[in-house]
Amino acid sequence: MKDKKNFNNFLLLWATQTLSRLGSSLTPFALILWAYGETGSALSTALLTVSSYVPYILLSLPVGTLTDRMNKKRLMLLSDTAAALCTFTILLIWLSGNLELWHIYLVNCITGTAQAFQQPASEVAITLVTPEDKYQKAGSLNALAYSVINMASPLIATALYSAGGLSLVIAADLLTFTVAFLSLLLFVRIPEPGSIKGKDSHILMDLKEALGFFRINAGILQVILFLAAINFIASIYNAALPAMILSLEDESVLAAVQSAAGIAMIAGSAIATMMPSPKSRVRVIISSLFIAMSTENFMLAFFKSPVMWCIGAFLGWLFIPVMNTNLDALMRSQIPPLMQGRVYSARNMLQFFTIPLGYLAGGFLVDSVFEPFMAGSSSIILRNLFGTGKGSGSAFLFSVIGVMGVLTCVIFSRLKAMRQLER
Numbered sequence: 141m142k143d144k145k146n147f148n149n150f151l152l153l154w155a156t157q158t159l160s161r162l163g164s165s166l167t168p169f170a171l172i173l174w175a176y177g178e179t180g181s182a183l184s185t186a187l188l189t190v191s192s193y194v195p196y197i198l199l200s201l202p203v204g205t206l207t208d209r210m211n212k213k214r215l216m217l218l219s220d221t222a223a224a225l226c227t228f229t230i231l232l233i234w235l236s237g238n239l240e241l242w243h244i245y246l247v248n249c250i251t252g253t254a255q256a257f258q259q260p261a262s263e264v265a266i267t268l269v270t271p272e273d274k275y276q277k278a279g280s281l282n283a284l285a286y287s288v289i290n291m292a293s294p295l296i297a298t299a300l301y302s303a304g305g306l307s308l309v310i311a312a313d314l315l316t317f318t319v320a321f322l323s324l325l326l327f328v329r330i331p332e333p334g335s336i337k338g339k340d341s342h343i344l345m346d347l348k349e350a351l352g353f354f355r356i357n358a359g360i361l362q363v364i365l366f367l368a369a370i371n372f373i374a375s376i377y378n379a380a381l382p383a384m385i386l387s388l389e390d391e392s393v394l395a396a397v398q399s400a401a402g403i404a405m406i407a408g409s410a411i412a413t414m415m416p417s418p419k420s421r422v423r424v425i426i427s428s429l430f431i432a433m434s435t436e437n438f439m440l441a442f443f444k445s446p447v448m449w450c451i452g453a454f455l456g457w458l459f460i461p462v463m464n465t466n467l468d469a470l471m472r473s474q475i476p477p478l479m480q481g482r483v484y485s486a487r488n489m490l491q492f493f494t495i496p497l498g499y500l501a502g503g504f505l506v507d508s509v510f511e512p513f514m515a516g517s518s519s520i521i522l523r524n525l526f527g528t529g530k531g532s533g534s535a536f537l538f539s540v541i542g543v544m545g546v547l548t549c550v551i552f553s554r555l556k557a558m559r560q561l562e563r
């Protein structure tokens with residue numbers, strides 16, 4: 141049967157959801173600037189992410205089964221609305237002059253719950269509106285969107301925060317939400333794949349089937365566990381980066397480093413778009429992450445120049461879109477569409493549960509281990525390598541996670557089922 145999916149429908153969904161995600165990324169960045177300015181603690185800023193990820197992970201499995209049963213468009217509209225209401229709540233508390241960290245943690249928990257519904261619904265919607273021969277192109281466009289957001293959001297958020305505080309940042313967030321919501325409601329058509337089960341089906345059976353998919357497909361499971369390990373290391377990096385840079389420089393330098401990563405990802409997206417389908421997507425995924433782990437972490441550790449930090453960010457993030465594009469195509473081709481809601485949610489639980497653990501570990505290690513250790517260290521070698529004063533402990537930590545990342549890539553590259561997945 142000829143595929144009647146219209147790629148223009150995907151492009152409309154992609155463009156408007158990208159705009160919405162750009163707006164949604166402004167508020168978390170501005171809240172990090174506000175929280176670190178209030179507390180000076182890496183752990184307090186790390187908890188901003190932890191509070192949104194914990195409900196997302198806990199709900200991933202049951203929500204995935206519901207996603208396969210429910211209307212994807214309606215689910216996206218409802219979850220996006222819930223997240224926008226949470227953002228609006230933060231704005232009202234900020235305007236009252238009573239904003240505290242616990243307010244943000246609580247609202248982030250609710251936002252994470254909404255995201256648990258939105259993310260798998262969005263993943264399945266993309267599959268439903270994309271012709272199969274366009275999967276790699278769709279993946280490269282998604283990588284491009286992610287790259288643009290990573291480049292632009294720190295600069296835009298910093299500029300808006302400096303000009304008008306949190307209120308101006310949140311106003312921009314809500315404006316982009318409105319555009320994307322109306323576009324999805326009125327113009328985007330998302331077909332439904334039909335009933336996935338008979339009358340005797342229930343959620344527990346769906347959960348068992350999703351987990352059973354990974355038992356049968358050991359190679360896919362190993363890829364997910366590999367990414368879970370990388371996510372743990374990357375989350376330590378994400379927790380330590382604002383603490384190190386903001387203790388040595390101002391927020392404009394942090395924005396510049398993160399924007400350098402975004403520029404690299406735009407270049408990487410161009411590479412991903414132009415490259416042909418590789419013989420082994422798994423090999424491309426591992427190689428891309430090996431380059432990422434072996435460059436930026438060590439440049440952050442051993443250099444004290446913002447220019448070198450930006451170069452490190454560029455090198456570290458250049459091939460991430462290539463990795464994401466091949467991972468996206470690999471998953472969409474290996475997982476049947478009628479199971480994608482359940483399997484993607486199970487994947488999200490396994491792949492992302494390490495993120496809050498990494499943020500907690502990163503915040504704790506910076507505040508309570510590496511910074512105090514370097515403050516009390518008399519080692520000339522360590523002082524020459526990582527400097528002195530606040531920020532030197534974070535630099536030391538970056539060298540450790542660089543080694544961890546390289547070893548992780550080497551170890552998983554030797555796993556047989558993952559290497560032979562595409563055979």
